[in-house]
Amino acid sequence: MISAPVRLRRPGGDFDAVPVARDVHWIGALDPTLRSFDIILKTANGTTYNSYCVRGSEGVAVIDTVKAEFADEFFSRLEQVARYDEITTIVLNHLEPDHTGALPELLRRAPQARLYISHRAPLMLKGLLKYDGESLDFTTVTQGDTVSLGDRSLRFLHTPFLHWPDTQCTYLVEDGILFSGDIFGCHFCDPRLFNDHVGDFRFSFEYYYQHIMRPFREHVLAALPLVEELALNLICPAHGPIHRDAPRGYVKRYRQLAESQLANEASQRDKTLVIFYISAYGNTAVMAQAIKDGAETVDGVRVSVYDLQGGEVTPFVDLIEEADGLAIGSPTINGDAVKPVWDLLSCLTQVPLKGKLGAAFGSYGWSGEAVGMLEDRLRGLKLRVPCPGIKLKLIPTGEELADCHAFGRNLALQLTGQAGFRVVDIAELA
């Protein structure tokens, strides 16, 4: 462990590289005034763009770069620990612009260096750098590939969708140091850099997971075994503090966050259907109840009904994340579904939804556009919508409630795989 205080600038004003381990330096940049990242994240005290330089007996590697506006800071730090003609290896764990902004200039200054990216990254590299497809040479790597620096070696972990298709981690084998990219990172700017010196960043760590990694939960769970089997002396993420004190604790926390958040009391064999509704005059509420009653006629389905006016969005999102199916009901007011429904649907990109069953229903007064709009949104979120939505004018009749009941039963049959296939001719479709 390095216990010397972190010095970020030299007396002459140059930015200083910070030793992280033997011949491993942090050469990133601090962005303390940033207050919003990628539109979706608040950053109460800014962020850091972490880049690292690793020296071996036969080469120098630069792992990730920084946002373009901070390139001077990055190059100033890099120059403290390596000459450009010594750089043999450039690794990009993730190609988002906050990590690749200084790459074009680095390639210009160190043209002999070999660029290593994940095998999912070439298209993104092309899109970011706008090269013609031939003028930039690079090597794609995947799980287990290694690059030698002489007495040290870098090994790559294939960890896609954490949080882009291209993401990977890089492991310095002999030293047990994981350069993890965005995973295990957070937006927290503190010049003391190390997790045992900086202020309390636990909120930022969890907030980052919830907004960046949670939509890719299954990919987190696929990647964790690759990390858990490693000897870990340090985790060096691409944002926020470097984890040198108890680094494995952050891996354990990720597993806790990625595994089921609710104690789901339904049996493992049961399917779960959650029905959310909002109702101006009670008509959509009555429909919700009839749908519930219909769904409950099918064994192996556990149904829950929630009035959107009676709760907050966040726990509802948690419920949907755990559920197998989602039915959502809204009246049509001024040609649209109502705002609380859109508020909920706008938050669902935070959780994995692909393949869940979706359905929409609602009562209307004039025109009834809401149901179709909700179905389009559910499909856009990659839910499957096998049962055409049900909408009815104003107060449901007994016959219409029977339709709702049948609709609920059909949803349950779909969830349990008992629905069978419906055959239609294209001419019958609108």
Place this chain on the structure above:
Amino acid sequence: MPKAQVLFEDIGVAVTVPAGTRLIEVSEKVGAGITYGCREGECGTCMMKIVKGMENLANPSMLETKVLQEQMAGRQNRLACQAQVLQGEVVVRPG
């Protein structure tokens, strides 16, 4: 006119279509979960999996082949905006 059948596995609906129909023309009408971007074979958003009946689709164009390669597509993948059903039965599901 010769007919073919497309079964959308995610929604459990089989649609009888005239031979030569593009998947995009059917999937949106029936409400299947395939999502579209450019609709012109360039973005790869509508990549789907052909569960059965690949031989009943027209061969991919050069453009579709190029985009599928760029998307690291498997042998069972096609673009719904490009794939044309020629005959028999085709079973598909989203991406």
